[in-house]
Amino acid sequence: MDSSTLGLGFLSKLLTSSLLLFSSWSPGEHHTACLALKSSLNVENTTIIDVSYVRAGSKVATLGTCAKRADVSVPLCRVQFFTNTTTTSVVHGEAWLPDEWYGRFLGLGNGGLGGCIDYGGLDYGSSLHFATVGSNNGHDGMGGAAFLGHPEVINDFAFRAIHVEAVVGKQIVEAYYGRPHSKSYYMGCSTGGRQGTQAALKFPADFDGIVAGAPATDFNRLVHWTNMLTQYIGAPASHSSPALIPQELWNAVEAEVIRQCDGIDGVLDGIITEPDACDFRPEALLCHPEAALDTCLTRAQVEALRKIYSPLYGPGNQLLYPRFDPGAIYIPGDVFSGDIPERSKDWLQYAVLNDTGFDFREYGLEHAVLMDEINPGGVAAFDGDLSAFRDRGGKFITYHGRKDPASNSKRMYDLVSRTLRMPSLDTFYRLFLVPGMVHCTFTPGASRFGQYQRGSNAVNASSHNILLALVDWVEGGEAAAPDTIVGTAEDGATRVHCRYPQRSVWDAAEGRFGFTFEDLCGRFAHPKPPHFGTVRQTSSPFKTRQAETLGGLEPSVDDSRAPDSSRSKTSVPQIHNS
Numbered sequence: 001m002d003s004s005t006l007g008l009g010f011l012s013k014l015l016t017s018s019l020l021l022f023s024s025w026s027p028g029e030h031h032t033a034c035l036a037l038k039s040s041l042n043v044e045n046t047t048i049i050d051v052s053y054v055r056a057g058s059k060v061a062t063l064g065t066c067a068k069r070a071d072v073s074v075p076l077c078r079v080q081f082f083t084n085t086t087t088t089s090v091v092h093g094e095a096w097l098p099d100e101w102y103g104r105f106l107g108l109g110n111g112g113l114g115g116c117i118d119y120g121g122l123d124y125g126s127s128l129h130f131a132t133v134g135s136n137n138g139h140d141g142m143g144g145a146a147f148l149g150h151p152e153v154i155n156d157f158a159f160r161a162i163h164v165e166a167v168v169g170k171q172i173v174e175a176y177y178g179r180p181h182s183k184s185y186y187m188g189c190s191t192g193g194r195q196g197t198q199a200a201l202k203f204p205a206d207f208d209g210i211v212a213g214a215p216a217t218d219f220n221r222l223v224h225w226t227n228m229l230t231q232y233i234g235a236p237a238s239h240s241s242p243a244l245i246p247q248e249l250w251n252a253v254e255a256e257v258i259r260q261c262d263g264i265d266g267v268l269d270g271i272i273t274e275p276d277a278c279d280f281r282p283e284a285l286l287c288h289p290e291a292a293l294d295t296c297l298t299r300a301q302v303e304a305l306r307k308i309y310s311p312l313y314g315p316g317n318q319l320l321y322p323r324f325d326p327g328a329i330y331i332p333g334d335v336f337s338g339d340i341p342e343r344s345k346d347w348l349q350y351a352v353l354n355d356t357g358f359d360f361r362e363y364g365l366e367h368a369v370l371m372d373e374i375n376p377g378g379v380a381a382f383d384g385d386l387s388a389f390r391d392r393g394g395k396f397i398t399y400h401g402r403k404d405p406a407s408n409s410k411r412m413y414d415l416v417s418r419t420l421r422m423p424s425l426d427t428f429y430r431l432f433l434v435p436g437m438v439h440c441t442f443t444p445g446a447s448r449f450g451q452y453q454r455g456s457n458a459v460n461a462s463s464h465n466i467l468l469a470l471v472d473w474v475e476g477g478e479a480a481a482p483d484t485i486v487g488t489a490e491d492g493a494t495r496v497h498c499r500y501p502q503r504s505v506w507d508a509a510e511g512r513f514g515f516t517f518e519d520l521c522g523r524f525a526h527p528k529p530p531h532f533g534t535v536r537q538t539s540s541p542f543k544t545r546q547a548e549t550l551g552g553l554e555p556s557v558d559d560s561r562a563p564d565s566s567r568s569k570t571s572v573p574q575i576h577n578s
């Protein structure tokens with residue numbers, strides 16, 4: 001669309017002289033410009049389903065089976081579209097274009113095998129003044145049936161939908177506002193984290209900054225590992241298996257993990273800062289004549305736990321997947337519920353084996369090998385070559401909860417480090433490990449840091465909001481790179497999260513995890529022995545400024561930096577509270 005046809009030629013002049021790049025159209029002008037898009041938008045392979053101007057505080061109806069309605073918090077122009085990605089596949093997307101736009105583009109990811117537009121993310125992004133675009137990842141709903149016999153639908157899911165979302169979305173944004181976006185961002189978690197990683201690997205020019213949460217990068221192996229965990233407790237015939245651990249007993253297992261490992265980080269707060277430091281012994285739960293029967297385990301159950309809490313190896317003894325982390329939890333309806341999870345079933349039946357009658361009693365290592373071989377759509381993003389993304393100046397932030405069952409993110413960091421021969425990835429890739437956080441969303445621990453929906457940005461500041469931290473880094477450069485992220489727990493308590501390989505350390509003298517960057521993020525390959533029950537001490541056994549190197553790699557922190565410089569950001573254009 002030619003902006004002059006809307007009488008908006010003044011806009012570009014205004015924008016070059018303004019840091020706050022939002023448009024200054026009146027609400028009426030937004031409304032008119034929005035509705036005009038319906039007939040004027042012309043994007044390759046794309047059908048505009050509907051364009052509507054939506055007022056703040058509205059609920060809007062949605063297409064597809066995922067959600068009936070979505071909340072819209074700020075006034076915006078909503079564009080719903082279909083893009084044919086091939087003759088046999090189509091991506092359904094939505095662009096939410098806020099009246100008050102700061103010139104930034106934001107692409108969103110999906111979850112599981114979905115299939116569902118991230119409406120919460122559309123609302124969140126647009127309320128932070130991003131032109132925000134989400135897609136259904138090439139099929140509707142959380143199941144995988146659409147993959148069967150449709151390799152192009154698999155391709156959309158595996159790598160293409162996010163690219164199309166970026167390409168088409170940016171054109172819609174430019175048509176509406178009359179000028180292109182300034183910087184382009186991506187945010188997603190779980191499958192969304194994999195998609196973000198995939199984007200950086202395959203389409204390094206699509207995004208200037210990426211937040212890839214709890215990324216399921218090693219997708220096929222994650223499916224295999226999940227299946228093996230369920231097999232250890234007897235799935236798919238778990239109900240007759242002596243190894244099945246019912247949920248009540250899982251509560252006892254979780255309590256025992258906390259009993260054994262909570263204190264390793266120096267404080268009994270119910271949170272295990274570093275599960276890798278925990279040598280959990282399920283044998284402590286073995287039934288004996290004096291044990292309480294409702295909280296003790298049989299030999300078969302203890303053996304299952306041994307396997308669950310051990311790494312998974314492949315046919316050549318290569319590590320396929322790290323262990324289930326001590327402290328990770330039982331999720332009702334998921335892995336330990338006694339059956340193979342639906343997403344695993346669907347992936348195998350519809351994308352890998354093309355056999356809807358597959359009997360999961362037959363499942364074994366050969367299927368892991370097959371999944372690796374076929375790697376449908378090239379779905380796996382466990383690839384360390386992020387050089388193209390790095391060389392373009394892209395910034396990558398990833399995070400992973402330490403109560404998340406499927407944490408493979410340290411391995412990914414180390415893989416990127418080895419592949420690129422960079423002892424530290426600090427210049428473009430930062431991993432924040434979040435103690436006490438389960439998977440992506442709000443859970444025990446200081447797990448709200450702007451990663452997900454409006455409720456997660458407890459504070460509108462880049463120190464507390466990972467998306468805004470990314471904006472600072474991309475637009476403010478090295479001096480604005482996030483050294484830490486402050487998370488907020490449900491009760492308002494905060495904790496500073498450190499970037500790998502640093503770890504936040506308990507300051508016993510102060511009775512808290514330290515506040516300043518230097519105190520707080522120590523680098524401990526192996527924490528000192530636990531001091532059970534000694535929550536308050538006169539001096540912290542862990543507090544030190546001495547750097548220890550990890551695994552032969554050089555320390556990642558620039559120790560020459562002045563102690564306070566890490567938190568005093570230069571003033572860069574960033575999102576302001578409205």
Ligand SMILES: *[C@@H]1O[C@H](CO)[C@@H](O)[C@H](O)[C@H]1NC(C)=O
Binds near residue numbers: 045046084
């Ligand atoms: C998308 O594909 C459908 C079905 O093949 C076709 O009818 C439609 O015209 C295509 N739309 C565009 C914009 O290419």
Ligand SMILES: *[C@@H]1O[C@H](CO)[C@@H](O)[C@H](O)[C@H]1NC(C)=O
Binds near residue numbers: 045084085087164
């Ligand atoms: C449009 O569709 C054609 C044919 O399916 C495809 O080759 C082309 O890459 C598509 N273009 C975009 C921008 O998706």
Ligand SMILES: *[C@@H]1O[C@H](CO)[C@@H](O)[C@H](O)[C@H]1NC(C)=O
Binds near residue numbers: 147151154351354376
């Ligand atoms: C199942 O179909 C997909 C394409 O949809 C193909 O990549 C895969 O190789 C097929 N699996 C087998 C076991 O033939």
Ligand SMILES: *[C@@H]1O[C@H](CO)[C@@H](O)[C@H](O)[C@H]1NC(C)=O
Binds near residue numbers: 128457459576577578
């Ligand atoms: C954060 O900023 C956004 C956009 O200005 C605003 O809508 C939101 O209410 C703010 N949230 C908080 C918690 O201040």
Ligand SMILES: [Ca+2]
Binds near residue numbers: 261265267269273
């Ligand atoms: Ca603890």
